[in-house]
Amino acid sequence: MRYRDPGWDLDWDLKWEKGHCLNTLGHTKWQLSRSTLSNPSASVPKAVKRVHEIFEKPTFMKNVNGGDVKQGSLGDCWLMATLTALANVEGGIERTCVEYDTRIGIYGFVFYRDGEWIYSIIDDKLYLKSPCWDSPSMQRDLLQQIDREDVERVYRKTYQTGSKALFFAQCKDQNETWVPLLEKAYAKAHGDFASLAGGWIGEGLEDLSGGVTTELLTSDILDVDGFWDNELSKVNEEFLFGCSTGLLDGGYGERDGISEGHAYVIMEARTLKSGERLIKLRNPWGKIRKGVWEGAWADGSKEWTMEVQEELGHHFGNDSVFWINYDDFLRKYQHIDRTRLFRDPAWRCAQRWIGVEVPWKSQFNEKFQIKLSKDGPLCLVLSQLDTRYFKGLQGQYVFRIHFRIHERGRPGAEDYIVRSHGNYLMDRSVSIELPDMPAGEYSIFMSVTGERDTSLPSVEDVVKRECRKRVENDKLVQIGSAYDLAHSKGTAHLEEVARLRKLKDQQRASESRQKERRKLWERRHLNREITKKQTKKNNEKRDRRKAKAEEEAKKKAEEEAKKAAEAKKKEEEDTPQKKEAEKPKDQAVQTDAVKEEPKEGKPDEAETGSSEGSEKSSEEAKEKTASDDKSKDGAEGDPKAESKKDTADEKPVAQPAPAPPPAQKAYDSDGDSSDSPVEDWEELYSDDDMVRKPRLAPAGPPKTREERYESDEEGLPDPWNAICIVGVRVYSMDEDLEVRVVMEGGELLEGGMGKKGEADLDNAQVNAGGEREKLEADSTAEDAKIETAKMQDMAASETVAEGKEDVKECDKRENDDATKEVNEDSKSEGSVDSDRSANTDKTVDSTEYDKMDSGTSTPEVIATPEPTPLETNKELC
Template sequence: MPLMSFGKSLNLPLQDEALSHILPKNVYTKKAGDSVPKGLVPAENAVASYEEAVEICKAKVAQIVKECRRVNQKYRDQHFDIEFDLKWGRRDCLDPLGISEEASKSNFRPRSVKRVGDIFDEPQFYIDDATASDVRQGRDGDCWFMAALCTLSNKKGLIERVCVARDEKVGVYGFVFHRDFQWRSEVIDDKLYLTRSDYDESIQERELFDDRVRINSEEEYRKIYQTGSGALYFAQCKDQNETWLPLMEKAYAKAHGDYAAIEGGFTGEGLEDLTGGVTTELLTSDILDKEQFWKDELLKVNQDFLFGCSTGIFRNWGTWGNRKGIQEGHAYSVMKAVEVDDKRLLLLKNPWGEGEWNGPWSDGSKEWTPYWMEKLDHKFGDDGAFWISYDDLLRKYQSFDRTRLFSPEWEVTQQWTSLTIPWVVDYHDTKFSFTLEKDASVVVVLSQLDDRYFKGLKGQYRYQLSFRIHKAGEDEYIVRSHGNYRMSRSVSAELDLEAGEYHVVMRIAAERDTSVKTVEDVIRENCKDRRDKLLRIGLAYDLAHSKGKIVETEEEKKGKKEAEDKKKQKERAAIKEKLIKEKKDRRHNTVKEKRKMKAAKAKREARAAEKERIAKLEKEKRAAGKSGGNTDVKTDAKPHLQVGTEVMTSGDQTSSVDLKDSSSAAVDETQKEQDEKEPETSTATSDSNTTSGDKKPDTVKDDVTEKLKPSTLDAPATTHGSIAPTDTLTVRINDNTISVAGSAFGGDFEDLSDTDSNVSEVTDHDIDAELASTDDGLMQYPPLGPPVPPPMEEEDDEFQREPWNAIVVVGVRVYSKGSSVSIKVARPRTWEEDDSDEKEQQLDVDDSAADATKTTDVAPPSTEVDKQLLEDKVEEAKIEEAAAAAK
């Protein structure tokens, strides 16, 4: 049995919620999904989630300390044991799951692992608090995270809010990070990677130390290569005995699965993870009022906002380098903004700890005087911190990451759901709805899951988010989200709103990258050799996607049940109608066959009766000739029989059946001549035409009537309807017309006008049996006519696939200041019938197609020519009216 459910990813074709996880039957995922609030969610204090996570983290650390002291051992993190991982060559703590062939292995080459007590002579977590000057980026490409830490250190106490519990003697540290709208704790041990191997494992270095006699070569080797911050492979503090930065980086790497997972990113996202704030990306070229941006935002750095800035976002990749000391494609933090003596200056920090701006106000530039050195409390030195003017800042940096901080007076609520993303990009039918009790300032954030935490299992899809805010019941939107061009994790909007209900209508675009390995391939390639790694990342995937679990509300359940009941009733009514129609058809066909048989029999008997009459006439002629009577009786008359086919179905009308053979015309002429010449003889002869000696010739009509009784005949066929018992059947033989009532055909000649009352008695048992005979309980009518061959399968068109099979989990957070807020998911009522043939696209005001959809009553003249033509037509109308009045 395979360890994993191959391909069970939300980024793959899905038909069932059970396919939205990696690990099979994970009880932790189910509990996490159940704990996510559903339905109408009330707001809570913005820091309540943080305080809860801190308490959990402290409890975990306290329990670990108690356990370690009981067994007299330092803490070893079995879930992120970097020492065994390196010694055994597994590299699970360094390398991600294979996204592509190139990214399956990182370039990290640490040589050894030691505990903090073995690296630092006098280790201290903080020395004079955590400051930006402490930060030195290591060999990991996480400058964005380092820049976020530099920015965070500007505001006193923020870094301490991240590391909330520790026991340095036991070697355990607890941190909290903000992830997917929720604070989560992470506990690590005190082991760190080093750049050099241990003395016994080194080759070149040991030979250098053993080439001459030393008192203790191994100790000297350790002091030179494995002591202090400079010996660390990854991030390090400036002070040789300060430890907070490498330990925080390790906790952040563990939270994401490995060190490679935190390579490359954006300062704003790092600030969100460290503060729980909301980051907006601002392009320098988009700033409308630079004066307002300076006064209302940059001057409030470290108060309401934290700022980072970056360069080279539109750079040519072939021109990598720096511009006057500013590195292309690199993140910096804004430490301070001041306005002194009409000078607007900002202090920036390079997280590398070196590399500075060399333009105006750089170290050693002509702008620095003793006055300004004292005024700004600045010292020269290549420590990565430098001053720059506001104008140069706007010229040299293309983007700002602005993170809004939320104090306790802000309330926040959130809600999650999962969406299927169509190929055609438009606003989604599913939306979020929030209600404000009072007028308030709000910040609305739409986010997708942070796939950095399950890197390698993300799949082939990338999503771009946007949304609009509508007042409930209004088509015109109030504001659109502020688009982030590089940070795709979230988008937001800040505005003041009146009390009431509002809708967050989302538009999400999906883009597929087929060069990335599918989730099935990643699982298949790692389930044997990297089982533990796959379990850890798979669990992170499952816990994240459990937020998108859709749970129907009571209102939705009730509406769905009512719709299903209505559908079943409609279906049963249709089946009943179908069964009645089938019975009617069977009854009609039976009666029709009987009538055909009766008509045929009546025709045969009528011909036989006519032949018998002719035979009698001939016999009478011969008898008359022998007795010397009238010899003018015509004996060459042939059977004269007419059969009509038209039968009237109305009860008060007469139907006729004319029976005629091929010689009927000759018989008519002969009979006519005989009647003209000797009417009396003919009459006498007819009177003698009896079968029993007591019947008169004019009783032939009665004879035919007697012969056509239903006791000896079947029902005749009809062409234009049915014969009811009250109808009359007319049979004309020669010139004698015989009218036979429909009832004369017997009781089995039933009236179809009463068929409905007989056939409509369809019981529930009949309907249930019909439902049970179908595949899915759905009606399947028998085909009319010959069977139709199935249509030929057309080649699949990639542009019509529905809808790339892309499913995304998204959530909305609403921060409000001055009013409580509640939020819920408003899903389309798919069970209700939709009469519209096509969904109308929800165009933005700046969509080019918006003009075509707007209609007005009367289009005003657009040009002077149009106006003149209109005036001419009006004048002509007046002239015609005056002429008509004159006439």
């Protein structure tokens, strides 16, 4: 059984009119239908056959020749020029086909894609221009009009035999098959044939040889003689060249026979005995007298002589091959793709791939570091993904990349060693080549510029569109798998960036919580101190009232004792009168009779005196009772007060009590609290605290999307979300070559882009905007901050050594304070217990709070990050 490729079967795809092997995702270049397949003028493949059915005596790579390549019905002249250039290198084409079996019909090719070699296995089925005999066609109708018995054999011999019957690329040799089979394998690697339409010779040479391409403009060549001696003269040995013209002018005409916007390949560079420098070029069209040079040294021109023809081995009439003078070449051709070949086995290659979140404004950021252990040549390439492999899902963004090489530790814009040569046309990669790079450590600063075309569909839109039919979409699965595979190169780096960002966010959150808890702790601590002061002041006021009450009670007691003494003395004076009143009645009668007349004259005065005495006694008794009640609390437990009370109780009931003085207030305020220490309480509040304004009206129903967003926002594109997968490849002859990815362990600048670098000195925007002086000022201030931080670190290290002795004591105080704080937090901040007032002199060190409320107790949060390698804020992986 012959091999049939189940995943890329051209015959099945054509008969069922799917077109997955022909057209890209979302774009139909060849419309397959009954009408187009039967229409002889329709430019679509009409049939599919195997190699043994097409060629009479098929051969595969029997005679590989660059002049054997001929372009088909696909606009892949860049690929045909690539095959032509590589065919001129010994073993160049043979190395792309690692294994094959013509009898079974299986071929295995390898291509270099995104920094690695991939394989593409195909069968031997090829597209044909004409339909099969059994299918209706105009050619069959014409042949049937001829009265012959072998009409079908003539049809096949005429329309379906040899290289001329193939729809796509072919060999000039009618039995050679390596060109169409290699083109088919390359198309399968990219998903379909339509993906090969349009491209650059340099990119094709990179894919087939694994070399490094540099874009050159002939107007930028400094030394044309040096370029000839050092590069063009080494064509097919160290370098391969492709050239084109008219690309920068947007024309598709001719320049003395040279087609504009078309790819040509340099096959040979020779210096004649006369000193004339000539270049041999080829047009991959493979057509006679079309798209070839018509000036000096063209076929049949006067410059040719028999001696020159013999010296160059040139024959007139070669298809699409011509010679041109070096000066005319530089004058007519504008664009050159130069590809360096690494044919020396001493070359070593190291590469790394990362994902970059592209900002709106591009800046240089350190992303890679390389280490060389010895001097030698160096070639460095910075490339992005080849979108040709997942055409249709490339999205809206287009990226351009640049880089600079600095000595490690010297990121200044004026300190770079070399920078990449900016490409105008090829945007897949940029490169630099150094003939002798000293050993050492170097940093690569990279800049990615993104442009967005909103007229193109995004990846999400394409997926939605293709899934709208809700049927199995094999083409979407194929291109989607290639898209996922390509972007998986940066997945590890993006995940690492996300992990570091999450860790940094957790650290920020932990620090924020610590600051907030510390602020609350300080406020509670300050509240306790103020409350203690207030309690102390209240107690002092209570003591003053108590002392004042005792003094007043003492004065009252003295006054009462004095009054009691006076009353006793008066009583003693009144005792003789009572004795006289007890004399014989007759004497009393006589006496009364004698004294009756004078007493009768003042009856009102006696009555008034007795009345006033009784009222005075009652008032004194009331005042005494009130004063005793009021001074009972203040004088309770006082022996003097108790003795006075006993003395008062021992007085005779008949004896009227002396009148006490008017009662006085013992308090100077309604409560026991003293005036608040306003200055201390104000420290609890700050003007920076956010105060929520009262809501004037209840919240209404939730707003709709139209109400939440202004009408100006409607119809705008989605937010900027550009991610570019970038890889660096370093070629050197150093066996100990190392390439590292710079991951910043501290603050992630520009979304994980790494340490910022200065803009180029010749950056027009920076120079016009005056940002150069600003950058210099910022760098000076940054240096000052670094020096200050170093001094603080030295001082902190000395303080740490002194503070180790107090660790145990702090731990003990921490536990005591934690228990105390829990008990105090359960109570109101305004209420104060009498036991708490006893600890007014006891304070808590704030460092203990930091230990108790550190973020280490929170799951998945790291309060203190681990030190990074080499004591720097960067992490190397």
